[in-house]
Amino acid sequence: MDMHFDQHISRQFNEDLESLKTEMLEMGGMVTRQVADAVEALANADSELAEKVLQVEEEIDRCEMDLDEHATLIIAKRQPAASDLRMVMSVIRIARDLERVGDEASKVAKMAIALTDEGTAPRGYTEIRHIANEVRKMLNDALDAYTRFDVKSAMETLARDDQVDMDYRSAVREMITYMMEDPRSISRVMNVLWTLRSLERIGDHAKNICEQVVYLVKGADIRHGNEQNMR
Amino acid sequence: MNTMTLSAGEAIPAETKATKPAAEPPSVKNQAVKRPEEIASTVGSPFCDEAKLRMRNVNVFYGEAQAIHDVSLDIGRNQVVAMIGPSGCGKSTFLRCLNRMNDTIEGCRVEGELSLDGEAIYGPKVDVVPLRARVGMVFQKPNPFPKTIYDNVAYGPKIHGIASRRAELDEIVENSLRRAGLWNEVKDRLDKPGTGLSGGQQQRLCIARAIAVSPEVILMDEPCSALDPIATARIEELIDELRQNYTIAIVTHSMQQAARVSQRTAYFHLGKLVEVNDTETVFTNPEHELTEAYITGRFG
Numbered sequence A: 001m002d003m004h005f006d007q008h009i010s011r012q013f014n015e016d017l018e019s020l021k022t023e024m025l026e027m028g029g030m031v032t033r034q035v036a037d038a039v040e041a042l043a044n045a046d047s048e049l050a051e052k053v054l055q056v057e058e059e060i061d062r063c064e065m066d067l068d069e070h071a072t073l074i075i076a077k078r079q080p081a082a083s084d085l086r087m088v089m090s091v092i093r094i095a096r097d098l099e100r101v102g103d104e105a106s107k108v109a110k111m112a113i114a115l116t117d118e119g120t121a122p123r124g125y126t127e128i129r130h131i132a133n134e135v136r137k138m139l140n141d142a143l144d145a146y147t148r149f150d151v152k153s154a155m156e157t158l159a160r161d162d163q164v165d166m167d168y169r170s171a172v173r174e175m176i177t178y179m180m181e182d183p184r185s186i187s188r189v190m191n192v193l194w195t196l197r198s199l200e201r202i203g204d205h206a207k208n209i210c211e212q213v214v215y216l217v218k219g220a221d222i223r224h225g226n227e228q229n230m231r
Numbered sequence B: 001m002n003t004m005t006l007s008a009g010e011a012i013p014a015e016t017k018a019t020k021p022a023a024e025p026p027s028v029k030n031q032a033v034k035r036p037e038e039i040a041s042t043v044g045s046p047f048c049d050e051a052k053l054r055m056r057n058v059n060v061f062y063g064e065a066q067a068i069h070d071v072s073l074d075i076g077r078n079q080v081v082a083m084i085g086p087s088g089c090g091k092s093t094f095l096r097c098l099n100r101m102n103d104t105i106e107g108c109r110v111e112g113e114l115s116l117d118g119e120a121i122y123g124p125k126v127d128v129v130p131l132r133a134r135v136g137m138v139f140q141k142p143n144p145f146p147k148t149i150y151d152n153v154a155y156g157p158k159i160h161g162i163a164s165r166r167a168e169l170d171e172i173v174e175n176s177l178r179r180a181g182l183w184n185e186v187k188d189r190l191d192k193p194g195t196g197l198s199g200g201q202q203q204r205l206c207i208a209r210a211i212a213v214s215p216e217v218i219l220m221d222e223p224c225s226a227l228d229p230i231a232t233a234r235i236e237e238l239i240d241e242l243r244q245n246y247t248i249a250i251v252t253h254s255m256q257q258a259a260r261v262s263q264r265t266a267y268f269h270l271g272k273l274v275e276v277n278d279t280e281t282v283f284t285n286p287e288h289e290l291t292e293a294y295i296t297g298r299f300g
Helices: A011-043 A048-079 A080-117 A125-148 A153-161 A161-181 A183-218 B016-017 B091-096 B130-133 B149-159 B166-179 B200-214 B229-242 B255-261 B280-282 B289-295
Strands: B049-064 B064-077 B080-084 B106-118 B134-138 B217-221 B248-253 B264-269 B273-276
Touching: A011 A048, A011 A080, A011 A125, A011 A183, A048 A080, A080 A125, A080 A183, A080 B280, A080 B289, A125 A153, A125 A161, A125 A183, A153 A161, A153 A183, A161 A183, B049 B091, B049 B248, B064 B080, B064 B091, B064 B248, B064 B264, B064 B273, B080 B091, B080 B255, B091 B217, B091 B248, B091 B264, B130 B134, B134 B200, B149 B166, B149 B200, B166 B200, B166 B229, B200 B217, B200 B229, B229 B248, B229 B255, B255 B280, B264 B280, B264 B289, B273 B280, B273 B289, B280 B289
Parallel strands: B080 B248, B080 B264, B134 B217, B217 B248
Antiparallel strands: B049 B064, B049 B106, B264 B273
């Protein structure tokens, strides 16, 4: 799908929109790496890597603020309409989702540090790895669908969130069993639970990004289960 | 070589069909739309239930040249319809059909059905003077008469025989100036020439003059293009108030203005009516690629 964002009479406008999109995708790349690093740190008990994740977090917050500012400037200077307006709106919304993914990655990193300090490898790592892989792929595919303005792929990626939610619920049940079996493990398993929860939230944010792809291309707001709004 | 095995009239194999996207809209790249014939019929909703003005299959010619191609559109009662499009797209020509301002242009010919409250505008027995009292007009450049402010507004009611006594005229003048949001600024100098007012005031004077004869429809041809942003904001505010009592058609080059003042927007291109939709739809998610290209500034 070609949205012709490079065909304005004003070349400057083309460049403004292009750089807004590029900036958002760069932020997306950074956040995706954060998620991968956080999970890696947890799996390998690598507290150094976890510390790095916490540092980069600040950079991501700044990215969100920069994107907001640039989007605001485009609105002020160009009064974008139709697909241009939807592009700017979608970038603002996605930037917020990405920032929150960054927050969740930081939470995972903090759990990694806590779990490393405790020294023992608790149960639940398999589940974490599995869900982490799923949501990382979802996030990648969502951003990829945005790059290509690909509604079909966005819809497919969006649908995968249901499976993640199901996996999350079954992992939670399993963790509860562990806690019942061995109450001494409760505090450690709770950390695993928080991590699972963070990863599940990342899946939700990836889903939100997919919804913005549909909004950008089709002009339909399908958030909160309103898929019937698609023409 | 595969085609050789197909006899004439045989169905296209299913897989060939599947790979062809269903009715792909024309891409902006192919937008070198140069001839009106390349634009299919109007998309969106050109018609409405309570039409004040009803136009069907309107064609307008200037001599040999066709300026309007088969335009059908309703303008609803107490509605503001904005007409937008690049220069020379026919929007002003179309607007001028609605009160027969085109009659004064040599060689101009109008075909099709145009009616105001069901009465044919181009009917053989129609007298254009009362028609233009019912369908008033405000032009791009404020054009007050070289008379006093009072007489500018009182002139219409006098010649149309709406009022003759001084007291009646006084009332009409005050009312019209009040509605045009000009009364407080001019009430102490009604005997001064209208041409002495600022551009924005002159334009509001012209609007006061237009509403003094109690029209039903007001046509506005780029009423703010000669005004500064403050005067423009005043006129836009006024348009919204006037909508309570009048039906308004406005031609504008300012997309933001169309978005702000109108309920429906009509996009013209090469003399064709490309799209008519709710203003909200046109500016957030237009149906036609040409509309999208125009309002987002994508024309080469």
